[in-house]
Amino acid sequence: MSVLETQGFKLDNSGKRVVVDPVCRIEGHLRVEVNIDSNNVIRNAVSTGTMWRGLEVILKGRDPRDAWAFTERICGVCTGTHALTSVRAVEDALGIQIPDNANIIRNLMQLALQIHDHLVHFYHLHALDWVDVVSALKADPKRTSELAQSISAWPLSSPGYFRDVQNRLRKFVESGQLGPFMNGYWGNPAYKLPPEANLMAVTHYLEALDFQKEIVKIHTIFGGKNPHPNWLVGGVPCAINMEGAGAVGAINMERLNLVSSIIDRCIEFIDMVYVPDLQAIASFYKSWTYGGGLSSQCVMSYGDIPDKANDYSASNLLLPRGAIIGGDLSKIHEVDLRDPEQVQEHVAHSWYKYPDESKGLHPWDGVTEPNFELGKDTKGTKTRIENIDEGGKYSWIKAPRWRGHAMEVGPLARYIIGYAQNNAEFKEPVDKLLHDLGLPLTAIFSTLGRTAARGLEASWAAHKSRYFFDKLMANLKAGDLNTANIEKWDPSTWPKEAKGVGFTEAPRGALGHWIRIKDTRIDNYQAVVPTTWNGGPRDSKGQIGAFEASLMDTPVAKADEPLEILRTLHSFDPCMACSTH
Amino acid sequence: MTETFYEVLRRQGITRRSFMKFCSLTATSLGLGSAFVPKIAHALETKPRTPVIWLHGLECTCCSESFIRSAHPLTKDVVLSMLSLDYDDTLMAAAGHQAEAIIEEVKKKYKGNYIVAVEGNPPLNEDGMYCIHGGRPFVEVLKETCADAKAIISWGACASYGCVQAAKPNPTRATPVHKVITDKPIVRVPGCPPIAEVMTGVVTYMLTFDRIPELDRQGRPKMFYGQRIHDKCYRRPHFDAGQFVENWDDDAARKGYCLYKMGCKGPTTYNACSSMRWNGGVSWPVQSGHGCIGCSEEGFWDKGSFYDRVTDIKQFGVESNADKVGGTAAGVVGAAVAAHAAVTALARARARPGEDQNSGEK
Amino acid sequence: MLSQQDMLEAERHGRQVRSIYVYEAPVRLWHWINALAVVVLAVSGYFIGKPLPTMPGEASDNFLMGYIRFAHFAAAYIFAVGLLGRVYWAFVGNHHARQIFRLPITNAHWWSEVFFELRWYLFLEKQPKKYVGHNPMAQLMMFFFFTILAVGMLCTGFALYSEGLGLGSWADTLFGWVLPLLGGSMQVHSLHRLGMWIMMSFVVVHVYAAIREDIMSRQSLISTMISGWRMFKD
């Protein structure tokens, strides 16, 4: 067996090969294989995206104004962010300026997505990696109540309340039909929470499940539905009418009041439930420092949430923009999505075909041609894969690189860059959290760091929503009701050829769509997605991606129970439908 | 010890009396005599929650996302008390072989008595390896799991029709569930995604009445898909009056006129949006100013732009719409007729001086 | 066989009598009612798909789309009932009444007549032939571009109509199956609209041919459709 060195990791594929497929509690289809040495430590990690739909192929030849709807269906979890990225790409290509109100409404929708996605991720996709549901049955409701009240003023915290939840849970468990909790890793020594904390977390799992459906009503108001609200090239489809006849069918005072009250409730829930829970859980897992992966080396963020409309320069973006390489926090590199040398996608180990697979391609020149072939050392057959061969092609995800580096993207990357930029909005909450937990800065380069950054960001997004809501009201007071620019709606006004790029910071990280338009139709469309960055396979130089790096050198308590693997993978909130599209 | 269906109903605030009434109604609707009422009651009082296996093929998970938005019943009540969601990749605690073992267990233990809910669809190209599950083609897992099921729910446009990945040229040959599973009752619940309460409504109907709902020609529950968006649209008076939004954000848009000219597919789309609305009744696409894109209709991705009513007809291979094809045809025919008339006139004029047309050989 | 018989009939009568009774009254009546209905259908249909500019005022004071759609549906019923009546007459009327419903496609002579007419229209024949009923070429056109198309418009039209009447309505029971068959409601709209254009193309050619033949072919046409009598000019 061989040992390969890359990015400071030693990939050793001797030892026991453990396969996790399907990886659950994520979006889509992911397979992971790791090699575990005799001490149960992960020495090699292989992440395989196991689905592909061909959206980039399907988009060819279509009307660019329709593209948002197609790309929105890349993912229903980060619903809307692809649509926003898409309309931005088309607007960039055609030189369309959107009204300020449209920019604000788009930001409100994007922020609502961040809040929703992070909350659902924490409680419903990630919590069970830290929380032992069955142990919650052993909790004393009174002490649970004390614990809850000691960390937050959230009113739902009486002993009786926790007892009710516990009773319901008991009945459920005793019914013998465990539903989604069936075959979980309950009792695994990697679970560290006391029963009371477990009961509190389970209770909030249910509360968050009720609450999440309220957050998305911001999408419903402006976009008509959620998941998959509607968007528009040139602005937003919802018209505003504050006082005229027919205002009941438009964005009016009642609608705005509803948005405002949802924002208040989001701020409340996140600051009084989510963040305190996060901190409480973290305090029990402080010593579990694994999963940092690439985060201490290479991270990147495109930035998002333009303060003023139509200005996508770093200084106007409220989420940080930049790249850090080699762990040098003192130097933030500029990211230029138009530069053919910067963002490139490789397919040496991906199930696609390039004319020359030793090189990457910039997305404007990107090619998406499926090519399913397994490496020669694959164990099993084409339709019965037992062990994948990472020496060959092994994933439906492409491998994006920034100036040749594998990068981690996502909330943690954004916070690291914001921190390194000395941006108080990002630095202060990190310092406070670390201080409260008694941890050094290096602790954020970890699984838990990723999970924490997401919680902090949810809070940031909730408060920023308030800022943008107030801004919208100021515009309306000033008499500006515009929501769409239709100057270039008609394709006959377009140039014969155009190309553009749109970007956002999706919940899982930096997202870009590159479009080429020819004769009013899409000539090429390429999406490079957060989970493509994080979950991608090796590149032509053998460099590993963020998922693979993060699993390296992690000890697992029980080799046949992949709890630690799930925990670290989940900290990225993998979205496979996004990653492969 | 088991929380039974009866207990669940009781906890939902349903009295013993109405429970018995429900049992007798069920007996009647199943064509059973009143002697069966206590039997049904007994069955419901002791029956375990119906296991549901929720599979994911090629999809975007937004049907799951929609499902958890349900306000009545609350998703937590559905999951904790009404059914037993034993397998769902998106929510379940277990992974890998511990997850796969559940499917086997449910199949054995509840043979013929579990429901399979499918989100997404199986691709058939590349031997099915565009969607891999446990190292195998998803389509195999789907077939095996459905083999012993009582009924199947096809969630969303993906499972029902193919949806976006089946849009032309459908590179993976993504195929709707009923084309792969042909020997089981299938309820199609289209929409991209379907409305949350439509989803929970279908499920609870099936659990309550222990049968699949009445379906229309396309296998959709009539109760939610029996009418078009347009039939119940609150902007319909503007349509009938001939009052349309002519441009985004124009005066008519601010007044909430009909979105027909902006391409609204409400007149050709069967769904419950215009009456049930979305996310607890907050709004729905037309109310928020964008036309319906027809997301619950078969192949809605390939019916031309979302912003035209007179849209492309792809059968012609080229992208063209009825007015372009037909108008061109009519134009060509008109021109040909004119030319023909001209030639005729010319021929006649030339013929006249010489011999009279009518003095032929006859 | 019919058209051959027709031709003989014409040739024979051509020398002896100057006119024959071809189109019985119900056919003539139907023809003009149908022509009117089709024009109303096409015009109203066009504006259903591409409505007129927005009406000012309150919605409750206007009903333009409603009236246009009413005109369409009213004409549609007339069109449908007329066609049914015409089918009935094909059974009870004279043999000319059957022409637009039945093509003698196995009759080689008939085909040669079709090609003769084609040559005539292409100015390759000097002398036209005389026919009591339709000339074979016209018959072919009528069959495909009117009869078949009319049935198609009827099926798609009533399928669309059934959507308004609702599931379980008579129209749904009779025509509802058309919707899934043709790929859904939107597709049926598009095809129905395309049908309108094809029908219009037919009408243009048909009217032109009628006038032209009236002038050129030594027999009456337009007045035949009015009086029923085919007059032979020589």
Ligand code: HEM
């Ligand atoms: C020669 C015969 C006909 C012509 C030329 C014609 C033409 C049209 C056209 C152009 C449209 C607009 C399609 C669109 O753009 O969506 C239309 C719509 C329609 N037609 Fe017809 N049509 C004919 C016969 C019929 C018949 C027999 C019916 C039966 C009731 C019918 C019922 C309808 C209906 C229900 C609509 C849709 C109306 C709406 O969406 O509001 N049509 N027709």
Ligand code: HEM
């Ligand atoms: C929408 C308009 C029209 C339609 C759909 C239509 C349709 C038809 C059909 C189906 C026939 C065959 C009748 C039968 O054999 O039962 C026919 C015959 C005829 N139509 Fe029309 N027609 C239209 C308008 C007109 C107009 C405007 C004229 C006169 C200018 C006209 C002149 C004739 C004549 C002369 C015949 C008899 C042809 C012959 O004798 O072979 N039609 N038409």
Ligand code: NFV
């Ligand atoms: N990766 C990814 Fe997404 C996100 N966030 C999008 O761009 O999840 Ni479905």
Ligand code: SF4
């Ligand atoms: S039907 Fe639409 S919403 Fe549902 S999974 Fe498929 S793409 Fe997503």
Ligand code: SF4
């Ligand atoms: S907005 Fe759409 S659904 Fe509503 S009346 Fe107009 S066309 Fe119909």
Ligand code: F3S
């Ligand atoms: S787009 Fe879909 S959500 Fe409803 S209004 Fe139309 S069916």
Ligand SMILES: [Mg+2]
């Ligand atoms: Mg891509």
